[in-house]
Amino acid sequence: MTDTRISKAQMLHACLIKQQLIISDFEHEVKNLRAEITRHDDIASQDHRGTPERNEMLVRMEHELMFLKNELMMLEKIDEDKQSDEVELGAxxxxxxxxxxxxxxxxxxxxxxxxxxxxxxxxxxxxxxxxxxxxxxxxxxxxxxxxxxxx
Known part of the structure; x- marks a missing residue:
C-alpha cells in the first residue's frame, strides 16, 4: 500500500503491552479483594458476614484474569513475520x-x-x-x- 503502513510487529508489541498492563491491573485488584476478604473474615462475627458477594466477585475476577492471560498467550503465538493474503489470526x-x-x-x-x-x-x-x-x-x-x- 503506502510507506505509512503500520508494521505488524509494532501492532503486536502495542497489543502485548496493553494486555500486560490490563493483566497487571487485574492482578492488583484481585490481590486487594483477597486481602479485604481475609481482613473481613478475621474480624467479622459468625452472624454478620458480608463476604459471599465479595467471594463471588473474586471468583468472577479470577476467571476474567485467567481469560486475559490466555489472550496474552495467544498474542505471544502470533508470528509477526507471517504474511497473510486473507483475513485470519495474525492478519x-x-x-x-x-x-x-x-x-x-x-x-x-x-x-x-x-x-x-x-x-x-x-x-x-x-x-x-x-x-x-x-x-x-x-x-x-x-x-x-x-x-x-x-x-
Missing amino acids: VVVTDQRIFFISTSVDFAEVNGQSFFGISTKAPIYHLMKGKKEGDCFEFSGVRYRILEVY
Whole structure:
C-alpha cells in the first residue's frame, strides 16, 4: 500500500503491552479483594458476614484474569513475520473505515500516530470478515467495509 503502513510487529508489541498492563491491573485488584476478604473474615462475627458477594466477585475476577492471560498467550503465538493474503489470526486488515489486527480484543491502540483495533477471532465482526481478501466487502452494525489490504 503506502510507506505509512503500520508494521505488524509494532501492532503486536502495542497489543502485548496493553494486555500486560490490563493483566497487571487485574492482578492488583484481585490481590486487594483477597486481602479485604481475609481482613473481613478475621474480624467479622459468625452472624454478620458480608463476604459471599465479595467471594463471588473474586471468583468472577479470577476467571476474567485467567481469560486475559490466555489472550496474552495467544498474542505471544502470533508470528509477526507471517504474511497473510486473507483475513485470519495474525492478519492486519486495512479497510476504508479503519484498521484491524486479528489477534485479541484490544478496543483501540495506536502506533506512530495511526490507530487500529484488535479483534478477537471470537468477535462477531471477525466471523463476517474471516477468509475475505483485498477488494472484498462486508457489513457490520450497518457499516459497510471494503478491504483495501491484508498483510
